[in-house]
Amino acid sequence: MTADQRSGAGTGARPAKATRRRGAALERAILQATAEELVETGYSNLTMDRVAARAGTSKNVIYRRWPSRAALSVAAYRQMLPTDPEDTPDTGDLRSDALALLNRANDRLSSPVGKVLRQLLSGMQDDPERRREIREEVAPAGVAPWLTILSRAIARGEIDVAALAPRVATVALNLLRNEYSISGATAVPPTVLVEIVDQVFLPLVRAGR
Structure with a gap:
């Protein structure tokens, strides 16, 4: 047994x-x-x-x-997890799109489903196969919309094509996740989301211009 x-x-x-x-x-x-x-x-x-x-x-x-x-x-x-893909924000402005995506992610991470996700990742430290399965569920949904808003920003001439890379695209999302997983936050205030976008994400994606 x-x-x-x-x-x-x-x-x-x-x-x-x-x-x-x-x-x-x-x-x-x-x-x-x-x-x-x-x-x-x-x-x-x-x-x-x-x-x-x-x-x-x-x-x-x-x-x-x-x-x-x-x-x-x-x-x-x-x-x-939601079965229908959510629409990617398309405001015509990269900053507004990034804030919309980050607010959506924040709502999800502070929800009961987000709490369950953090508990599973924390509780399965000795089960790398299961942790990998969870990450494979989460990762595609996290990367795709950020690459989409960057592609649109490139087409509008806001940023250079060099910014279109998964690690660059998801830096804001990863910083938000760190607020929950490392800092132990149960909810992240909107001011922190603005700081992430304005102080890290936008300077990074605009660096090549």
Whole structure:
């Protein structure tokens, strides 16, 4: 029996009414229950017993699909992400676009989903494979809109094409993430977002002009 399987005895998770679900319906119920547990109690307190009780199933059923609570949590986190891509800001001005993107990222990072993300990354220090899976979920959505606003700014003649590089594009986003992961912030004020854009991002992307 694994440590995951031994954990959670005597938990107080809300039991769900047992139903005869199979396949995709059962998996959705388990992932939904896991997501709710992650939001309410956090990854460090997540147990298979609590998830099973909330989903109205058994631990054995869960373990047949996910080998550990880490694997289950990553799968549940994927279900918490928005399925429809958000429109990239297009104000006609790079500074305004950057602030709009950074405010959107700040809203997400300070939300329950953002809190779950930080807990997973922190709680999976000894599971590099799962951390990689999470980062692969997050990274593309973070890079693409920033490259888009830079491409538009290049077309308008605001900045030089040399600025169109992923590391340059995401410097503002990474600084914001550091406020949460390193500084331990639970919310970042708008003044800090302005400082990131005006003091770091814009001088960097305009450096080649």
